[in-house]
Amino acid sequence: DAMVIQNPRYQVTQFGKPVTLSCSQTLNHNVMYWYQQKSSQAPKLLFHYYDKDFNNEADTPDNFQSRRPNTSFCFLDIRSPGLGDAAMYLCATSRRQGGQPQHFGDGTRLSIL
C-alpha cells in the first residue's frame, strides 16, 4: 500500500546531541511537511517542501533544519536538541494541487535525556 513511513517510531537522544528523523513516501506527492506536536496540542507546522522549494515557518527554531534529497525522502535534523524539543514529529505529504488532503505517517516520538 502507498504510504508515508517514519523511522524510527521512538527516538531517544541526549541534550545537545544532534538527531535526524526520517520520512519516506511511496505516494509520489510533490509536497512534504514536518510538524511538531506536543502532548494534547495541535500539530505545529515547522516547514514544508514544494518539490525542492523549501519553506520555513517564521517561528521555527534555528536549530531545526530539513533536507529533501529526492521526491521520496525527507529528513528533519535537530542540531542541538533541548528539553523543550521533546515531542511527536509528524511527516505528511500532499499532491501539488490545492485542496488536497494530507497523508500522515505515524510519527516519531522524540525524548531528550
Next chain:
Amino acid sequence: SQQGEEDPQALSIQEGENATMNCSYKTSINNLQWYRQNSGRGLVHLILIRSNEREKHSGRLRVTLDTSKKSSSLLITASRAADTASYFCATDAYNFNKFYFGSGTKLNVKP
C-alpha cells in the same frame, strides 16, 4: 495566527449518541479539512469542504461550513467506541500547500 480554535476541548458521550465539535478560524480560506488522530498515531484525513460549499456528508460524518462566521462543525452520528480519538480541523489560509490546525477536540465514546 491562522490557527483555529475548537470546542469543546473534550467531549464524553455514550455509544450511539451523536457528537458535535466546532472549529473557528481567523482568516479567509480556500478549504477546511477535518482529521482524526488516535492516541500515539498520525492524523487521518476525514473530509474536506471547500469555501463555496455549505455542507458535506461522508458516511456517518456531516460537516458544515459558515464562511461568514468563519466556523465549521463536524457531526458524527451514531457514535461507536472506535470513534474515540482527537479531532482536528485544518485550514489553508489561501496557500494551497500550507495548513494550520486547530486546537482539537478529544472525543471519548463510552461503550
